[in-house]
Amino acid sequence: MPSPKAKNPGRSGGSPVLGSSNGRYEFMSLTKPLNRSSPPHLLQRQGSDPTTARLRASESPTRRRGSGSSTGSASGQGPPEEDGIRLNPSLIRVALSSLLAIDLWLSKQLGVCACEDSSWGSVRPLMKLLEISGHGIPWLAGTAYCLYKSDSAAGQEVMLNLFMGLLLDLILVGIVKAVVRRRRPAHNRMDMFATFSVDRYSFPSGHATRAAMCGRFLLAHLVLAAPLRVLVLLWVGLVGLSRVMLGRHNVTDVMFGFWMGYCQYNLVEMLWLSPQTLQGLLGQSA
Numbered sequence: 001m002p003s004p005k006a007k008n009p010g011r012s013g014g015s016p017v018l019g020s021s022n023g024r025y026e027f028m029s030l031t032k033p034l035n036r037s038s039p040p041h042l043l044q045r046q047g048s049d050p051t052t053a054r055l056r057a058s059e060s061p062t063r064r065r066g067s068g069s070s071t072g073s074a075s076g077q078g079p080p081e082e083d084g085i086r087l088n089p090s091l092i093r094v095a096l097s098s099l100l101a102i103d104l105w106l107s108k109q110l111g112v113c114a115c116e117d118s119s120w121g122s123v124r125p126l127m128k129l130l131e132i133s134g135h136g137i138p139w140l141a142g143t144a145y146c147l148y149k150s151d152s153a154a155g156q157e158v159m160l161n162l163f164m165g166l167l168l169d170l171i172l173v174g175i176v177k178a179v180v181r182r183r184r185p186a187h188n189r190m191d192m193f194a195t196f197s198v199d200r201y202s203f204p205s206g207h208a209t210r211a212a213m214c215g216r217f218l219l220a221h222l223v224l225a226a227p228l229r230v231l232v233l234l235w236v237g238l239v240g241l242s243r244v245m246l247g248r249h250n251v252t253d254v255m256f257g258f259w260m261g262y263c264q265y266n267l268v269e270m271l272w273l274s275p276q277t278l279q280g281l282l283g284q285s286a
């Protein structure tokens with residue numbers, strides 16, 4: 001026989017939980033005491049006909065609301081607002097796991113250069129070239145070299161801030177990778193050069209963060225000619241695409257990486273080291 005608890009959800013009785021009776025799940029109140037004085041004919045009606053009870057439970061919220069009874073519980077019709085509160089988290093969970101499934105499926109489909117035998121295996125060397133173009137070492141080395149070679153104060157200022165931005169990027173990406181610990185796609189071959197231990201994780205793509213941050217930096221401070229600006233944007237997009245095509249990342253790793261790199265540039269601007277700040281810092285340490 002179904003539990004009378006399950007048949008007595010109260011609108012004002014606190015949040016409902018799912019109660020089970022005879023394998024069926026229905027709403028019941030956690031805080032409101034059981035209404036033992038319910039009219040016997042109602043209890044009998046609810047308890048005696050499981051099919052009717054199931055139909056009532058599946059009624060639309062509109063219909064239940066429209067019953068016009070402030071004690072909807074008495075007729076076995078649960079409070080609609082509270083139903084919604086209970087259902088939302090599972091809806092979000094379902095939406096998230098669907099997104100994740102799409103992400104994994106799409107990443108696998110796009111991972112066409114994951115190894116030489118893959119369908120686009122012949123393009124792999126080109127993708128690896130893009131990988132090197134977005135790697136931290138050439139960027140750090142190139143920026144340090146330009147900083148050393150620059151003979152104008154303005155040039156040194158820009159290069160120094162780019163260098164600081166690159167270091168900041170490595171630190172932030174390392175932290176997020178260590179916290180999230182998402183494994184790289186199963187079809188990835190881990191043959192990247194010069195990696196840190198956190199680089200066995202894939203979220204977010206360090207190449208994508210760097211490409212987005214450096215892309216914005218170049219557009220704001222160094223590259224002014226329109227055709228070159230288009231090239232910079234193209235390079236950023238291709239670096240991101242190559243991460244998925246090489247099988248290094250899922251699509252969401254790259255999307256999040258782009259967003260994170262975009263925000264990192266804002267941070268670089270906020271923390272911008274001017275010659276005065278530098279002189280102040282150097283003066284303090286001297």
Ligand SMILES: CC(C)=CCC/C(C)=C/COP(=O)(O)O
Nearest residue numbers: 136137194195199204205206207
């Ligand atoms: C050794 C240095 C200075 C940087 C490591 C750069 C690197 C290998 C990042 C990983 O990028 P993905 O997360 O896109 O695979």
